[in-house]
Amino acid sequence: MFDRNDLYIGGQWIAPVDGGSVDVIEAATEKVLGRSALAGPADIDAAVAAARDALGGPWVAMSRAERADVLERFAAAMAARAKETAELVSRENGMPITLAKPTNGYGPSAMLKYYAGLIRAAQDEEVRPGALGGRTVVRSEPVGVVAAITPWNYPQPLAAMKIAPALAAGCTVVLKPAPETALDAFVFADAAQEAGIPAGVLNVVPADREAGAHLVAHPGVDKVAFTGSTAAGRAIGEACGRLLRPVTLELGGKSAAIVAEDADLTVFADHLLEVSLVNNGQTCHASTRILAPRSRYAEVVEAVTETVRALRVGDPLDKATAIGPLVSAAQRDRVLGHIAAGRADGYQITTGGGTPADLPQGWFVEPTVFAGVDNSASISQEEIFGPVLTITEYTDADDAVAIANDSKYGLGGTIWTSDEECGLELARRIHTGTVGVNHYALDLTAPFGGVKASGLGRELGPEGLEPYLAPKSVYFATR
Template sequence: MPVDQIGDVYVAGRWRTSRSNEHTVVTNPTTEEPVARVVSGDAADVDAAVRAAADMAATWARTPVPERCELVRRLADEIEARSDALTRIITTENGTPVAESAHAPAQAAAHLRHCAEVGPAVLAADIRPNPMAPGDTLVQRRPLGVAGLITPWNYPLSLIVVKLGPALVAGCPVVIKPAAETPLAARMLMDAVDAAGFPAGVVNLVTGGGRTGQALVEHDLVRKISFTGSTGVGRSIGEECGRLLRPVVLELGGKSPALVLDDADPAVIAATILKVSMRNTGQTCKACTRLIVPNTRRREIVDLVCDVVASAPVGDPFDPATFFGPLVSERQRDRVLGYQEIGRHEGAKAVLGGGRASGFDRGWFVEPTVFDEVTPDMRIAQEEIFGPVLSVLGYDELDEGVAIANGTPYGLAATVFSRDEERAAAVADRLEAGTIGLNHYGSNAAAPFAGHKASGLGVEFGVEGIEEYLALTSVHRLPRG
């Protein structure tokens, strides 16, 4: 099977031959066959992209907000027009089951339209009387300038768009650096950008790995970095941005809890646990992979969860019935297998799964796994695995359950299960997490998404996500007349 050789980057409104001779092989995780060899852009490519964005910064900032928002709406339309193709690319390069990836274009379009809808109000200046002296102050919200957007492989379209929409509405031209493992959806997104009619240089794309991202973070003309990925890499980026006094958003890892109260409805748990804990084959930063249950109901809930997980099909991600596809790479497969072994070595009991999935002669498949008899100090209860591995921990008193839920370095997300929503909400108030679901887990483009503790800095989604790309300026005025 011939492998596409892709050697260009998207700079100043067109595809240009990269200056780099290095490439990354994009591999289909289901077949283990190469799909494409995509260029790993070097510092010269990054420089060209950043300078193209910087050349447009003043023009794009002066473009009336309604015009910027209209272009963002057109981009939403162009993404939807490519829905089928984007779905195929995401599943091919990432292994995301098509039942999941088929929603990505529509969700991306909805996010863009929301940004365009709320943008004018966010960007409007306001006048504030001065309580200390005569006169007033005009408070302006100005775009920061060139924004570098660095995104991971697990949601290769969605996690670009949640940064791109706010940046564009705010008036910031961008340089996108997608994950090396999954650059193809990002390249198709540039075709949509072109068709939407954005001025050349407003949106730029350079593919590559860590060195490409580092060149973007360190570039003198970049005024904002938004990164989604591991906490380890996020710390390094945060340190560099701190040295440069450069604003940064870091959406990082998680080890989120699903806290089951003693009155929880088993039917609700059964209906939602897969999405709460194992969406996208567990490759989701906000997945609630610690199931914290009252010991009085432990056996019942473990049996219930095992039945639900065991009944979810593992297989070809292009089959609409499949819930668990392959992991994105051989490296990620081996990482998950390693954590399964760590769990057994530490004394946890694999009551479901615990190894490679059987019946596949190729593809990076692992068994969906449920560990019981997990204690809070175990590595599988503390460290992000990023695969279909659920750890069950027990508690006797609710205070103990809350302490276990809060007992990791992370604070990204959580879920509380209870028949009594007021009681669940009261428990949610005690959890150290940026996003909490009651009896389910979801997201809302209109509500802020922000990690606490080692799960990150800054905000995405909502009007707050647009504000991340703006700088405040106060213009003080004397009384008229």
């Protein structure tokens, strides 16, 4: 059992005051994996107070180089725990271990080191000559207390995408992870203690939605950074709008994979798992709408169907597994509901469509392909967040772009072509935050985020540091 009975607040392990606890269930076995402390409103108050007190302590007073040193120690402490953390996350949410190791295992360490390097090379102040004489000193100061609210699908890297730049900027953080993956969140607290991060700079308080809403609206919070569903993001955005509180929202997606006329289908099929079904389909940027040219439609359907049919479904800790279980019974039932809706609408299932008969335990769903799907169908428009793909026919490049853009979302996307310049030209026309050409993988050095219902703001890259810094102008008259 992986029991974590206390919250991490103000550098100490503290039992919940008005919260409680929650069982974390192993996705592949449906058995209790461990029990986690759960914060209530009073515990959230204590965490925010600790974070505010820490703003007056040594963390903000450190130079950027000194903070970078601490972040590098934090990165090393996270890396030392990478293998165990990856296995824990795989058991919590069903992510195949071959994906969990680089993302949940070593991803946080890489982000901490990256932002340590960024701040080490930067300056707190810039002197600018005034347009009408005089000069201005432009300072970059930490925005303050950050509420970081993270989901269960990539719990470690999505938390690190907030923690690393926030701490690098000199902010303090209250991390509220999802209850489904509460256990692995405490690894950040363990590593922070080992690295010597001052008390109150990082606080870890798993909580339910009600306590999370209390955190978002808390008067002691200066910025909110959220990753999760679009519905939850809208509610958080509305609350922050009323409070005039800066917010970063990384939300849902329903991305398209445009298979061009000249695409090498072997390359596309070889990458299908990692771009369209990654993490059992529980990935916001996954290219789950496959757009096939009319001239090669049958070829694409066959290639996708055969590739998906061959994927091994099973124990996420087995290195041979391509598709593991979904995170919960509720998520499994939600995905099966979408499959039933697609079937009821008359669309053809070429493979999958149910639960594996040989896996009676665990929240498994067969990887499923729908062919001949109109882009207006609910299975093409709604984020399913499971191993379900749709294939839609297009006539020419303009039609493909129009279909790709015919979505309320705009987070990811891919172009598959033998002509990279053609791929770049198509990518320029897709209304989305990120696009891959014959490939898709987040890059630490480049901004990630969406447009439309996929969110506000960007994470990663130098752009991911900016939301945690508040510019201040100090004006001087001409001498």
